[in-house]
Amino acid sequence: MIEIDDVAVELGGNRILDGVTTTVDEGQFVGLVGPNGAGKTTLLRTIHGVLKPDSGEVCVGGDPVSSLTSKEASRRVAVVPQDTTLSFDFPVEDVVAMGRHPYRSRFAGSQSAASDRERVEAAMARTEVEHLADRSITAVSGGERQRVLLARALAQDAPALLLDEPTASLDINHQVRTLELVRELADEDGKTVVAAIHDLNLAAHYCDELRLLAGGEIRASGDPEAVLAEDHLEAAFDTRAVVSAHPVTGSTYVTALPERPAEREGRVHVVGGGGTVSRLLYVLSAAGYEVSVGALNEGDSDLETARSLGLDAVTEEPFAPVGDEARRAVEDRVRRADATVLADVEVGAGNLANLRAAREAESVVVVEERPFAERNYAGSDAAALYRELSERGQVVGPDELLSAVEEAVAASGERPSAETE
Template sequence: MIEIDGVAVELGENSILDGVTTAVEDGQFVGLVGPNGAGKTTLLRTINGVVELDRGEVRVGGDPVASLSSKETSRRVAVVPQDTTLSFDFPVEEVVAMGRHPYRSRFSGGGADSADGPSDRERVVAAMERTEVTAFADRSITAVSGGERQRVLLARALAQDTPALLLDEPTASLDINHQVRTLELVRELVDEDDKTVVAAIHDLNLAAHYCDELRLLSGGRIRASGDPETVLAEDHLEAAFDTRAVVSSHPVTGSTYVTALPERPVEREGRVHVVGGGGTVSRLLYVLSAAGYDVSVGALNEGDSDLETARSLGLDAVTEEPFAPVGDDARRAVESRVREADVTVLADVEVGVGNLANLRAARETDSVVVVEERSFAERNYAGSDAAALYRELCERGRVVGPDELLPAVEEAVDPPSERAGPATE
């Protein structure tokens, strides 16, 4: 669908794109990722034909974009811009109807009920229904929220009825609910309508979850290309973003998951014991180990992927036989490590009769951080005793999301009151 061959773009004396070559197949969702200023927006604009190339060629549907008229390009590629600000005071439905402009002759009308007939109107209505903006079709575009306005512009692009969509930071400035709704819809368009989508996405984890493939841009060049797991490798991220990161698999979605690490010395004071299992703590172990903490984990059954991760990192792990419940010896070993630790981290683990002893052992801690991604009710298979233990640990400690783990552990190991030192007269 889209072929980019040796493209170079210079603005003034600055090289924005430098010999970019890549292709996007029909029905693919490809994400452009990279630091600010990497050339993601410029690359999108070359596909749409609005940026003049200094070298190279862009082809859409087999034809060079430079040889197509503006209307013909707009029949092949629709754009959802990053800036959703619209200063004109048109109703939402009229904004969506603007997507039909490439199909109108210079003598046809300009509204949704134009002389082009009912097909225009039907496409506009269908696009509004698909993006769930029908309820405010008569409202002024300047009177809707940012998330709603993003959906209106997506509806306009759908009404344009093109095989390819270009999205420039479609989740920028949106809350997490609207981010997910927007990308779920885009994924749906790829899977059900066979749309080809290229999107610049700043959130690496959202890009990894929703895109088929990624292109990592840095310094105007593509540094890595392929599936998210391949592109979002730690060495690629360090080279492109000049920062350390831990890459693992998300315990709930299974997607590639990136956690940026602070630029701090590798070695630091503090011992952390982690309670988890079933693949829920591998990412946490990577993060805590890379941050320089002395980490222990368990009890984990032999064969658990978390145990494999712990061993690959050289961590102290309390183990139990495969599929066996946590026995007395393992429980005592966990209790000992919990008492020795400065903080205990309880992961988003499923709790049954077999590993309930881990929660009981965690009560030995003086400081606990609970990492919660799902409600405990969704993963509690040990009844009211487990619920009471979990509630007690939450009340005694701090409940955080996975991205808040490091600050919470740092504060638990080195509280602000202790960092300030003793009071002086």
């Protein structure tokens, strides 16, 4: 659907794009990722035909964009810009109706007008902005304007859709809903979507493929797991990151590490299992902490991760409940740790002993991605233990793990030791 062949673009004497070559198949959702200034917006504008490349060529639907009239190009490509500022004082419905301009002519009859109205109403319904129809576009919020401009693009009914940071002005709820809709447009409507997305984890979860841009060049291309490799990210963003699978969605998940010395003082014990702590183990280990984990059953993917990282792990037989010996080993590591991390693990009768052992911790960090009630299979005892640990410690999301552990370790160093007491 979209072919980009050796495209170079200079602006103000600076080479913004340099020999970019890639293709996007019909019905594919491709994300453009990369640092600020990488050329993502410039590439979108070149695909749309707003910018003429200094060399190379862009084709949409088999025809060079440069050979298409403005109306012809708009019938093939619809755009949702990053800048949602609109200075004119039109009602929202009129703004969405502007998406039908490429199809209008002086000779259009009432049947055409009725079809236009139907498409406008359908686009507003799909983006959930019908209730804003009569309001001025200057009187709605930035997030609402973003959805109005998406509705305008849908009303345009073009087979290709370009989005420049479509979630930039939205809260997390509307970010997800917007990308779910875009994913649906590709899957069900067959639209070809190219979107510049700054959030790597959202891009990995929703896109079929990614293009990693840096320095005006495509540094990596393919599925999210291949593109978001740690060496690619370090080269493009000049930062260290840990890449793992998200424990809930299974999609590629990137955690940026702070620019601090790799080695730091502090011992951390991690309680989890069932694939819930692999990412946490990578992050804590890469951050320089001495990490232990357990108890984990043989065959657990978290145990495989721990062994690959050379971590101290308390183990139990496959499918066996945590026995007394393993529980005592966990308690010992918890007592010796400066901080204990309780992951977003499912708790049943077999691993309830891990929660009991965590009560020995002086500093607790509880990583919560799902309400505990959704993963509690051990009844009121487990609920009471979890509540106690949550009240004593910090409850954080996975992205706040490092800062919370740092605080917990620092607090542990300030407490008097048992010998001093």
